[in-house]
Amino acid sequence: MSADGVTQLVLRERQSRDRGRYTGMAACFADDSMVQMSWFTGSGAEFARQTRAVAGRGGYAVHRLGTPAVRIEGDRALAELPLIIEWRIDVHGTEADLASACRSQYRAQRGTDGHWRVARTTSIYEKDTLVPVLPGARLTVDPEELARYRPSYRFLAWYLNRKGYTVGDHHLGHDRTEAVAEHYRAEHAWLRQDPTPAASATL
Template sequence: MVYNVTEKETQPTIWSHINGSTEEILDRYAVTEIVKGWPLYRDASEWNHYRDCFSDEGAYIFTTWSGGMTIDQFIEVSKKGRANGDFIMHREGGTLVDLNPATKRAVGKMKATITQRFVIDGITFDVDCDSRFIFFCQKEKSKKTGQLGWKTKYYKVIYEKDRVIPVDGKTVPTFQESELKKYPPGYRYLGAAQATLGHKVLTDLPTFEGEGMFKMYQAMDTWLEGGDIEQLLGVPNH
């Protein structure tokens, strides 16, 4: 079977996602602001602004190269990686939000391209990975200000497809097939390239292949309904 997005409906439930009351529109806009903090703040090392986009306590995220960890752990790992030469950027391709005003929960869906630069065997190249960043957000009271506001509680990615980009327009390294096969098609080249930097890359993240993407959509609906999604996302019990 050709690797591709399913032809089946992935989210039968329709939440507040366009139009609606002024309050709904403003809430969805506020969530959009929160999720845009990932590419804008993280890529510029604006760590204080970036941290402010996440829940005060219990925020948990997953990436290929860092695994799953709390947001504070991820920031520290990101700082160390950047200091060691990791060069990861992001391009936003559009963002929309599903909202349930009754539970004060929302899901931000951002189309984004992860783009990371590598040097292997003296060859400089990029790997671009088209993805959907999924942000599980809730309205909560800030410990700093005491005011209600939207924050991201959980973050996980659906990896769609990746490719190797020659920086000079013609030269890319050769990846061994045995290395590529360790990772699913959605982030195969990205995973193999990140592994050369010494990262332990997760091999079971959601892609178009398998049940991972459908579990993500199940988690989205469960979250919006007010349910617990830690098991669906794979967040460890603390």
């Protein structure tokens, strides 16, 4: 069974977000979908609305996408999409680039109309970096303030919390390997419609 439909779905959802096509973005999600990101938890439709609002306040980010890996079982699919989220931000008067590397996890289901839609999405955070745009410029960031945050998404959480969002320390990340392993087990159990997750599973 071809994975092209699922691949195009997850790429279209991310492209729609970056290009400001919020109606198209919302259409990628099932009615009962769930989205869990660093700054948002809720339905796909609300995610599209809140993303539009964030962009309207100047919170613009770009997603550099890798190639999705897709597994299909009947009318269910799992996709893992490696990506880097990029912002250009101001840090106490110095222009800087923030980049957060993660892999987005998508559950997709095919409806009775034959179309795939996103049922659930979340991210596993790997690492992030913060560098000055101008070589040689100095960034002033309080180390004690950064110490509050987990290493897998330290600068991301620091930046978003400074912008007024609430980013907790419960998100999936490379620094919590057992939680990530449990996540994969649950995703593959969902794919197989198996109430008992296997001992291990990876994409």
